[in-house]
Amino acid sequence: MTTATATATHFAPGLAIQGFTAPLALSQFKLIAFDMDSTLISIECVDEIADAVGRKAEVAAITEAAMRGEITDFKDSLRRRLALLKGVTLADMERVYTERLKINPGAADLIAACQKAGMKVLLVSGGFTFFADRVKDRLKIDFARSNRLEIVNGELTGGLVMQSWGDICDGAEKRRTLLEVASLLGIEPHECIAMGDGANDLPMMGVCTEAGGLSVAYHAKPKVREQAMVAINEGGLDRLLEVVKP
Secondary structure (H helix, E strand, O other): OOOOOOOOOOEEEEEEEEOOOOOHHHOOEEEEOOOEEOEOOOOHHHHHHHOOHHHHHHHHHHHHHHOOOOOHHHHHHHHHHHHOOOOOOHHHHHHHHHHHHOOOOOOHHHHHHHHOOOOOEEEEEEEHHHHHHHHHHOOOOOEEEEEEEEEEEEEEEOOOEEEEEEEHHHOOHHHHHHHHHHOOOOOOOOHHHEOOOHHHHHHHHHHHHHHEEEEEEEOOHHHHHOOEEEEEEOOEEEEEHHHOOO
8 A cells, every 4th residue: 555645536425545445455454543532432522521610612622723733732732721621520520421422433333343353452542541441441442542630639630640651642642652552462554544533643643654554534624634545524433344344
């Protein structure tokens, strides 16, 4: 496969490809990495958490600008949003999970097909462990990395907890995580698929594009659709199986 430099071509309704000839065989891949917010799940968790303290519009505007690539420093954008979450309670977070978070259509079917083909599944998110670890368990995902919110006396402080790899999972950390997990499993970058929707997913998607793997945009921002080898613009995540056949 070549890199996604050509103009995207219509493959099927709501499905575009560029830089390779489809269909491919799922058996040629060994690892698939997913973003979480607005990819595996229907919401941006940070925006919904902010709603609990009446700051959703302010936080969502920053999120949108970051995902479109208009704010290039993801770490700074996240810190700005986190500061606005101070005082949100664990009960507020629980309500977001139970009442607002929905798994996107086709996610379970795609993951099951990948695992049946012998692939490992990675969730790597700029979102939060409170949600990511539960999504990992619900979808039987193999590995997950995300940001850990600092909580004191049942309330968010507006900060994050330092983890062994650092404090903020941004685009660079997503890329590094994909390469780290692949290396630990003895998997080459050309055997990887990366799927996301926002600008902070481009570094890990770029690993796959450059190496001859596969980068996939799911209902994504324009900048991401333009650079991805596959763009799913309509339907569920399992539409990837029309391009990469089990």
